[in-house]
Amino acid sequence: MNRIDKLFQQKDHNILSVYFTAGYPELNDTNLIIKGLEEAGADLIEIGFPFSDPVADGPVIQASSHKALENGMNLDILFGQLSEILETSRIPKVMMGYFNTVYQFGVIKFIKACSRCGISGVIIPDLPPEVYLDEYHTLFEENGIHFICLVSPQTPPERVEYLTSISKGFLYILSMSGTTGARVGMGRDALLCVSTGERVTPGGKRAHAVRPYNGTPRTIPTLIGFGIHNHQSFARACQQANGAIIGSEFIRRLTDDRRLMTDGRLMTEDGRGVTEDGRRRTEDGRRVSLGEVCEEFVNEIRRGK
Amino acid sequence: MVKSRFTPDERGYYGEFGGAFIPEMLMGNIQELQERYLEIVESEMFKSEFHSLLRDYSGRPTPLYPAMRLSEKYKTHVFLKREDLNHTGAHKINNCVGQVLLAEKLGKKRIIAETGAGQHGVATATVCALKGLECVVYMGALDVERQAPNVTKMKMLGATVVPVHSGNKTLKDATNEAMRDWISHPSDTHYIIGSVVGPHPYPDLVARLQSVISYEVAFQLDEKTGKPDPDVVIACVGGGSNAAGGFYAFLDNPDVKLIGAEAAGLGNETGESAATLALGRTGILHGSKSYLIQDIYGQVTEPYSISAGLDYPGIGPLHSHLYTTGRCRYLSITDQEALEAAMELTRMEGIIPALESAHAMAVLRKESFRPDENVVIILSGRGDKDMSTYSNYFKNEPDR
Structure with missing residues (x-):
């Protein structure tokens, strides 16, 4: 069974999904971050693979993508890293990035690599569901990879039904029109955008029922993304959907936490050195491990500061 | 309208190129345009306005000028389609006039655009001033520097010019930022895209609005020579809008040779x-599948050209289709060749071309033409905006 489906079977509320850009802050941080988030109790991880021209992303994720590419990240390296944690990581993982990167890698090769590396789903914002259905649906199905659709506040009800019928695992609900990381609160009830008018229940959550476009009734879990940046916004999103997705705020933390800087000048001969307060540095020269930062972050989001 | 093999199918594909690769946030806007653009731009009322x-x-109509001295030198009949004589100095205004009328019909109050050389930005700011619409133009920070006069014009026209500091700070990055704006204000x-891209x-919309260039050429050439169809049409290609407009009426006549000049x-x-x-090779950028300069992992490579308007790593899907089907040939013209051609046109015909258009002029030296051929070159814009580049380049040129 797909790990995303299993997750939502076991738990239908307060789902926390965290996005990070692979190759950021450093090329080889991917597995440290995954392990950190998994141990900290995140429910789902979205691994962003960087693209030079991320048009749906705001400044924070743009900058992390740019740095990741400078660090040398590419899909060969990323799949290599992911294959190393195949045995140890059990958390559902989703790959997220732009279509050109996948297209050049080879869509078939990409999906097979996802399947081999323990990836459960894929989000490609600029691959419209229509094109997916025409060209790649069978490929995804045969390899057990979920194609996850986005729904925006502008999406009309009929199209929400259409997207619900295509999306697998969950529906990614954008809380607002915008690029990632914009710091505006959810100005309106995010769930309104998935209502079909006749079936929405005020304050309702859990799997959301919509009228199917292909004739079979189905429900699908929902996660709200964009603009979620602290415990309050996370909690509010969780009242409206099965959970929420945090991306830019986590990247911002990785950027702003000065303890994470890998400062070679402070290293001693054994390659590690000590921090000002006498703690030993991590192997990569940091004053604190990525794992600790992940734990602090997840705790803050779940419980508040 | 006659169905041509060079118009897109209903999903927007020219052969294997085109389509609409956009995030869900823009789906409503794009579907609205897809559903309504033909009905609007083909209506009698729209055409008349x-x-x-x-x-x-x-x-x-802009003149079709028989360039006597160039014709003599290159031993053929050279005609220049004077898009440089348009208001605002380039062919870009054709598209902007059309799209601002379209925006009015769609009830949009705010216009955004990207610009490279600033010609499309100025044209957009101009039609927004004309119609009293709010206008925001995204422009790469490097282009803001190298095309300063156009920035002043846009501001004077009431537009907000937003310098874009990401990437190479040129046209591609300005386009990214314009798309982000559109995603945030659907x-x-x-969004008035300035070329046959996106x-x-x-x-198709931009090609139709620019097709006025080639329909005029056919009419004017018929008047002058008794034959509406030229033997050769030459145009520069960045995204490819003046070329699309200059080729449009002749696409289905295989006897008309079409040559595009890319910036090398x-x-x-x-x-x-x-x-x-x-x-390049096939890739997906800014919403369509087309040729793209990129590395093996699909990261877009930063392009370079002396001409800001051609400094773009992609190209319109129509051109990728014309290229792969062999309907059109595309030559690579270097900075140096373009500058020399600009000088030649200036000294021989008294016309200072835009750097972009100079790339098309350079084709005269690279190709040979028969004495009886009618060769039409689309002179897409004038050189005013490029005077600082020209003066840097020609400062060592002896006075004559």
Whole structure:
């Protein structure tokens, strides 16, 4: 069974999904971050693979993508890293990035690599569901990879039904029109955008029922993304959907936490050195491990500061 | 309208190129455009408003000038389609007049645009001033520097010019930022894309609005020579809108040779080039599938050209289709060749061309033509905006 489906079977509320850009802050941080988030109790991880021209992303994720590419990240390296944690990581993982990167890698090769590396789903914002259905649906199905659709506040009800019928695992609900990381609160009830008018229940959550476009009734879990940046916004999103997705705020933390800087000048001969307060540095020269930062972050989001 | 093999299918594909690869946030806007653009731009009312404005406001038809001295030198009949004589100095105004009328019909109150050389930005700011619409233009920070006079014009026209500091700080990055703006303001904003790029229906929409160039050429050439169809049409290609407009009426006549001039910067072998068809392969950028200059992992490579308007790593899907089907040939023209051609046109005909258009002029030296052929070159814009580049380059040129 797909790990995303299993997750939502076991738990239908307060789902926390965290996005990070692979190759950021450093090329080889991917597995440290995954392990950190998994141990900290995140429910789902979205691994962003960087693209030079991320048009749906705001400044924070743009900058992390740019740095990741400078660090040398590419899909060969990323799949290599992911294959190393195949045995140890059990958390559902989703790959997220732009279509050109996948297209050049080879869509078939990409999906097979996802399947081999323990990836459960894929989000490609600029691959419209229509094109997916025409060209790649069978490929995804045969390899057990979920194609996850986005729904925006502008999406009309009929199209929400259409997207619900295509999306697998969950529906990614954008809380607002915008690029990632914009710091505006959810100005309106995010769930309104998935209502079909006749079936929405005020304050309702859990799997959301919509009228199917292909004739079979189905429900699908929902996660709200964009603009979620602290415990309050996370909690509010969780009242409206099965959970929420945090991306830019986590990247911002990785950027702003000065303890994470890998400062070679402070290293001693054994390659590690000590921090000002006498703690030993991590192997990569940091004053604190990525794992600790992940734990602090997840705790803050779940419980508040 | 006659169905041509060079118009897109209903999903926006020219052969294997085109389509609409856009995030869900833009789906509503794009579907609205897809559903309504043909009905609107093909309506008699729209056509009448569009052509009135082009005539009374922009000064169309632009002349088709028989360039005597160039004809003598190159031993053929050279005609220049004088798009440089349009209001605002380039062919870009044709598209902007059309799209601002379209935006009005769609009830949009706010206009955004990207610009490279600033010509499209100025044209957009101009039609927004004309219609009293809010206008925001995204421009790469490097282009803001190298095209300063156009920035002043846009501001004077009431537009907000937003310098874009990401990436190479040029046209591609300005386009990214314009798309982000559109994603953030989907309901009240129309995005006037400046070239035959972007998601369906933009490539077809812009080509139709620019097709006025080639329909005029056919009429004027018929008047002058008794034959509406030229033997050769030459145009420069960045995204490819003046070329699309200049080729449009002749696409279905295989006897008309079509030549596109891509910007090869310092030379294709140096990597400092913007010649997309020469250096690229199929990829997806800014909403459509087309040729793209990129690395093996699909990261878009930063292009280079002395001409800001051609400094773009992609190209319209129509051109990728014309290239792969062999309907059109595309030559690579270096900075040096373009500058020399600009000088030649200036000294021989008294016309200072835009750097972009100079790339098309350079084709005269690279190709040979028969004495009885009618060769039409689309002179897409005038050189005013490029005077500082020219003066840097020609400062060592002896006075004559």
